[in-house]
Amino acid sequence: MSTTYKVPIGPVHVGLKEPVTAWLTLDGERIMDAKLRLGAIHRGIEFMARERNPIQVIYLSERICGICSFSHVLAFIRAIEDLSAIKVPPRGQYIRSLVLELERIHSHILWSGVACYSIGFDSAFHLGMEMRERVMDLLELLTGNRVNYGVATFGGVRWDITPEFAKATRDMIKFYRREFTPFRDIVMEDPIAQARMRGVGVLTKEEAVRYSAVGPVARASGLRVDLRKSSPYEAYSDMPVEPVVPQDYFGAAHGDVLDRFAVRVLEVYQSLDLLEKILDGLPDGPFVAETNLNKVLASLKKAEGVGWGIIEAPRGDDTHIVSLKGGEDNVLWWKVRAPTYASAVSWPLMFRGNELADAPLIINSLDPCVSCMERTLTTNAHGDSNIITKQELIKRCREKTDTLRARGGETR
Amino acid sequence: MKFCDKLCNKFGDKFCDKIGEMLKMNSMLKILPKSLWVTTCNSGSCNGCDIEIVATLSPRYDIERFGMKLVGTPRHADVLIVTGPVTRFMHDKLLRVYNQMPDPKVVVVVGNCGSSGDVFYKSYNLVGPVDNVISVDVYVPGCPPRPEAIIEGVAKAVLKLEAIEKSSRAPEAQREEAV
Ligand code: SF4
Numbered sequence: 384m385s386t387t388y389k390v391p392i393g394p395v396h397v398g399l400k401e402p403v404t405a406w407l408t409l410d411g412e413r414i415m416d417a418k419l420r421l422g423a424i425h426r427g428i429e430f431m432a433r434e435r436n437p438i439q440v441i442y443l444s445e446r447i448c449g450i451c452s453f454s455h456v457l458a459f460i461r462a463i464e465d466l467s468a469i470k471v472p473p474r475g476q477y478i479r480s481l482v483l484e485l486e487r488i489h490s491h492i493l494w495s496g497v498a499c500y501s502i503g504f505d506s507a508f509h510l511g512m513e514m515r516e517r518v519m520d521l522l523e524l525l526t527g528n529r530v531n532y533g534v535a536t537f538g539g540v541r542w543d544i545t546p547e548f549a550k551a552t553r554d555m556i557k558f559y560r561r562e563f564t565p566f567r568d569i570v571m572e573d574p575i576a577q578a579r580m581r582g583v584g585v586l587t588k589e590e591a592v593r594y595s596a597v598g599p600v601a602r603a604s605g606l607r608v609d610l611r612k613s614s615p616y617e618a619y620s621d622m623p624v625e626p627v628v629p630q631d632y633f634g635a636a637h638g639d640v641l642d643r644f645a646v647r648v649l650e651v652y653q654s655l656d657l658l659e660k661i662l663d664g665l666p667d668g669p670f671v672a673e674t675n676l677n678k679v680l681a682s683l684k685k686a687e688g689v690g691w692g693i694i695e696a697p698r699g700d701d702t703h704i705v706s707l708k709g710g711e712d713n714v715l716w717w718k719v720r721a722p723t724y725a726s727a728v729s730w731p732l733m734f735r736g737n738e739l740a741d742a743p744l745i746i747n748s749l750d751p752c753v754s755c756m757e758r759t760l761t762t763n764a765h766g767d768s769n770i771i772t773k774q775e776l777i778k779r780c781r782e783k784t785d786t787l788r789a790r791g792g793e794t795r
Numbered sequence: 796m797k798f799c800d801k802l803c804n805k806f807g808d809k810f811c812d813k814i815g816e817m818l819k820m821n822s823m824l825k826i827l828p829k830s831l832w833v834t835t836c837n838s839g840s841c842n843g844c845d846i847e848i849v850a851t852l853s854p855r856y857d858i859e860r861f862g863m864k865l866v867g868t869p870r871h872a873d874v875l876i877v878t879g880p881v882t883r884f885m886h887d888k889l890l891r892v893y894n895q896m897p898d899p900k901v902v903v904v905v906g907n908c909g910s911s912g913d914v915f916y917k918s919y920n921l922v923g924p925v926d927n928v929i930s931v932d933v934y935v936p937g938c939p940p941r942p943e944a945i946i947e948g949v950a951k952a953v954l955k956l957e958a959i960e961k962s963s964r965a966p967e968a969q970r971e972e973a974v
Pocket of ligand 1: 446449530531840841842843844845878879905906907908909913937938939940
């Protein structure tokens with residue numbers, strides 16, 4: 384006789400950094416099915432933006448997520464630049480790419496450390512965290528902040544690269560080339576770590592396509608996707624970026640946790656190479672188009688239309704779409720599509736057939752950024768939240784078209 | 796010979812005690828009578844503060860040298876670190892975590908958005924800041940605060956624990972009054 388049990392995990396759980404609830408259906412130790420309940424930390428950021436002007440929203444968008452804060456800021460700023468006439472000088476573009484790569488390094492090392500922590504490999508966790516401090520120092524040196532940098536602005540960046548900073552960056556690159564390899568080998572060649580990660584949480588290439596996984600998760604399943612190659616932005620058009628896929632290094636892509644680990648670790652090396660190229664090719668000239676924010680605001684007040692920006696964040700594609708209305712200070716609407724949401728759909732697939740003990744590892748293997756993801760929740764007047772079903776969404780979508788037709792195409 | 800011994804030879808034992816007093820060593824030891832076990836609850840933060848809390852565990856900041864330790868369950872913890880502006884959904888969960896902790900307990904809010912809301916204002920889904928939900932003893936401002944500041948905030952929690960211990964009233968009664 385087989386009995387199945389339902390085990391809830393979360394929302395507050397040791398294995399998770401952020402609140403998310405998962406109900407796992409178990410048969411013995413095996414996970415048969417998984418259901419996720421998202422929306423625990425939905426803050427209504429897109430709604431809040433409607434009462435603020437674009438410059439205020441820069442700092443709001445930074446706080447969508449503290450780990451990939453720069454990616455969100457940049458995607459938002461590029462969306463605004465897309466709809467208005469603001470141009471970014473080349474030096475500003477290079478500095479933006481530089482911060483993006485620094486952020487990728489810090490995010491990937493953090494993730495590798497946390498992954499080791501969740502399999503109980505504490506010495507590797509501490510090794511990783513110690514190493515991560517080096518890139519945090521550098522970010523602090525450039526921007527003055529460790530986490531929410533506040534460095535990007537419309538038309539460029541707020542701080543320039545000084546010769547000292549360039550030297551510190553080169554020192555850091557040397558440091559990581561020397562010190563990061565032992566860390567990688569300690570984890571990836573450890574038989575126990577291999578046993579814990581190989582074959583766990585598998586997402587095949589077909590499934591990755593069907594469930595539209597993005598970023599390192601998709602690459603670990605063998606898909607060659609990287610926005611830095613397919614639609615280069617900022618300085619990436621000057622330097623070739625090849626997507627890191629496991630089959631190039633190990634012969635085959637398994638799409639399991641070990642492959643996701645490998646992809647992220649190899650991307651750290653890739654980022655180091657890119658940093659070097661950015662420093663070598665750094666153009667002279669101004670790093671921001673306009674320093675007078677009042678002028679920028681005045682020009683944005685006149686801008687009208689819809690703009691979009693899309694960035695390869697450490698976790699995958701991050702898309703922002705913004706609309707401004709001429710003559711109004713505030714943002715008309717703003718939509719964020721964060722990478723974790725795209726990848727989270729494949730969580731239930733990864734769970735199937737694995738053991739309960741692997742659940743936190745599988746959840747972590749996506750490098751989930753729950754605070755980015757929480758945007759599909761509706762709340763009624765009593766504060767009870769209900770999640771919209773697909774049918775309902777389609778129904779609402781149709782109704783909206785009808786009302787639009789009735790109004791003769793007016794959106795408001 | 797150690798520097799301290801040299802001084803002792805020159806000025807006598809009393810001197811060393813004096814220095815100890817000046818450095819508040821003795822009171823430190825009295826204040827830190829036990830090691831604090833800390834648990835965290837993310838009530839809707841942007842993750843920034845949570846990474847910095849993880850950074851306090853890292854070898855550079857190493858919270859364990861103060862005898863503090865991050866534990867996985869609120870049932871074992873003395874100190875609760877809360878981050879984030881408290882969303883509607885997390886409101887009950889936060890209360891539950893708080894109620895699961897044994898007495899005496901201290902609540903530390905890390906980050907601007909938990910202390911005051913910060914950039915998160917005028918939203919339909921927030922019930923915070925944290926002190927709207929549970930009573931808070933220490934606020935650590937910053938967005939996010941540096942790991943050193945977080946450690947200091949937790950260390951300050953000790954003062955509160957000490958006060959609870961000193962007071963003749965039962966900790967229960969005192970907290971209810973605070974609430
Ligand atoms: S205080 Fe700032 S960094 Fe910390 S959780 Fe809030 S918004 Fe994020």
